[in-house]
Amino acid sequence: MRSLAEMMTEKEGFSELVMGNHALARAMAEAGTAVVTSYPGSPTPEIAEALLAPAEKDRPCHFEFAVNEKVALEFAAGASLNGHPSAVFFKSVGLNVAADSMVQLALMELLGGMVVILGDDPGANSSQNEQDNRWFARMAYLPVFEPASPAEVYVMYRAAAALALERRAPVILRLTTHVCHARETVKFGDLPARHDWTPRFDVKNGPYVPITTSVFPLKKKALEKLASWAEAGEKSPLNAVYKASAPGRRRLGAISAGLPALCLLETLRNSGAPVDLLKLGLTYPLPEKLVTDFLSSHDEVYIFEELDRVMETEIKALAYDKGLACRLHARRGNAALMGEMTPERARAALADVWPEPFPAPERRVFEAPAPRLPQMCPGCGHRSAFHAIKKALPPGAITVGDIGCHSLGFLPPYNMGEVLFSMGHSVSTASGLALNNGLRKVVAFVGDSTFFHAGLPGLANAAWRDSDVTLVLLDNGTTAMTGHQPRPGNGEIGERLNLADILTSLGVKFLRECDAYDQAKLAAHLKEAMDHKGLAVVIARHPCMLKFMRERRRANPGLKPQHVAVDQAKCARHYTCAADFACPSFIRHADGSVTVNPELCIGDGSCIQTCPAAAIGREK
């Protein structure tokens, strides 16, 4: 079994059981992609894990995390303008941040080619919506490749990168969560020679400034390039027909792409149903001739996709234009537009129109056990901060959350952060909530990585207008939720920056700082901040303890944390520790007693101050 570093540097081809994201990183190396950038977000961060695995001098691609997705995309585009094949990857909603520059890419001659990798999240496994980014591709005139499995991720990235380079064009590789995280055996090829870094930017390849008279020639060229991608799709082996093993009375067919196509194929093979499948890989622009031929040779065709009705709309329009007699079916109702597709959903969809070959399985009824909601880790500074803040807030206060581990504060028992739109929204949304609002205090939260990502403009605005908002900056020194990627100024890469200095220079006049474990001080700062008329910022700082403990264990493998213990003689059964502070380390027994789970307690002691009976102390 190869380590990630070996996988990225082995000169000759090999086969390995790998995750889709890791297969993609190897494909980048094999394709000669010189520059890769990203902002971390599920389901994509493991691509970076693989790219960064070898020692810096051995890495086949230059990789950097950027401060946000827009910066990442622009960086990759700049490298491509110089002739260096590039790629950028981020999560679904990251494209909203990158969109301003992304919609310009198709207008430009990108000398090195560029692959924009989108990690869409049907099922909203780790995102605030399940937006379907295939719409964006249409708005930006960008072709789309949609792999269904790790092996296809590898093959399609290689194909997409080669075509992008040849056509000096950007392309989209659209992944979904369980394509990124699926694992199967992939057969890899050889690594190319080292990259030539000669900068080849030349305005003669342009124009590169889409203003006034150049807009229309550039748009015309983008549309022509899109048409040429349609031609590529007609003859691409990535678009293929899977024939049913035996034909039926009526000629039945289905059209699908990505993982939903494999759900369909698995169902068809299990049932032995006489349905042919046209599986598209280069899905946009639609290969019209291929689809027309398929529709013409079938009596009925089911269009099976995930999330929005994108293929359905285009195929129905095509059938109308061509006057085809084929009867078209598609998913019905709003529920069909939600969540991930599975073989069972594929079966139910087909059974809806063709009941005969798709009998329903036996339904199981079960009683769900107690739910387990996500929660902050033992020792998390956010828990300590929310516990203190909740007690300090006046009745009627409005709290605005943001994206990051601290988003979990909205769950019981804290219920902190009652509104959430997007990365970095909190201070601006709070400013609107605070306007002409003399009655209810408005408190916003933001994490340190999100603050740099998209919080800065909102903060500059709030400082400029002196909005009557209290912002609590929860600083854990890293991008914790997605796996501890570095953020600007945390000292891992480049200089350490002082958040207080940045805030002050933006015009913040009221500023307090403390450790998030110091609950009395934090509560006092918060009260003072809320009394201040205008923008007030409180920095509640504590390192991410998951990262901190990992590093300590690595340095000292035999490390034994000094756990806390509940003194049973003193315990008055308030349950503040287990139910309100709610550290997962506490166990509430059936007899009413409370003890500490040594498997979970990290010995941080942030709970000791919360016990009204002073019954928690260090284990002797």
Place this chain on the structure above:
Amino acid sequence: MAFNIYLCGVGGQGIGVLAAALAQAASRAGLEVIACDTHGLAQRGGVVSSHIRIGADALTPLVPEGGADLVIALERLEALRGAAQYLKKGGKVLYYNTAYQPVGVRRGEGAYPSEEEVRLAVQGFGGEALNVNYPDMADPRMQNSALLGLVASLGAVPGLRAEIIEEVLKEIVPPAVLDENLRIFRAAV
């Protein structure tokens, strides 16, 4: 038909390593494997799961609900949840017998199942539940090795022998903690 394994636990227990070791071992045994982990916000301290499907007719990575031949859980409540949602009639549940209470239970809003309740519930699905527990483990994440030992000793995955699992463990586990993990694995075998 594919042989489906559903693995579950609580975020932070290291289920990714357990799933990777088992999938790698199955692949090395010459079986056709497709697998998948779950990641992201909903998993921080919440329910985590991994899926392994063995056999040529599995084209998609997620185990269907009610379709698991084997449920492997790192925690007792999650064993019950995994069985309720995923266990196939007559399937097996192997779990590490430890209890991580969810916040609802700590707030007095829900009950935490006993060993007996898990056994009876699984029996109700026509299945069998077995568990292991080693009270003096140096690091709770070694529970993964204990479960792998149980899988190996029972021959719970058709076509997968203990020696192959041990071979993969030796490659996956960091050298500093390998001996202790092997000791726990072998104790269960």
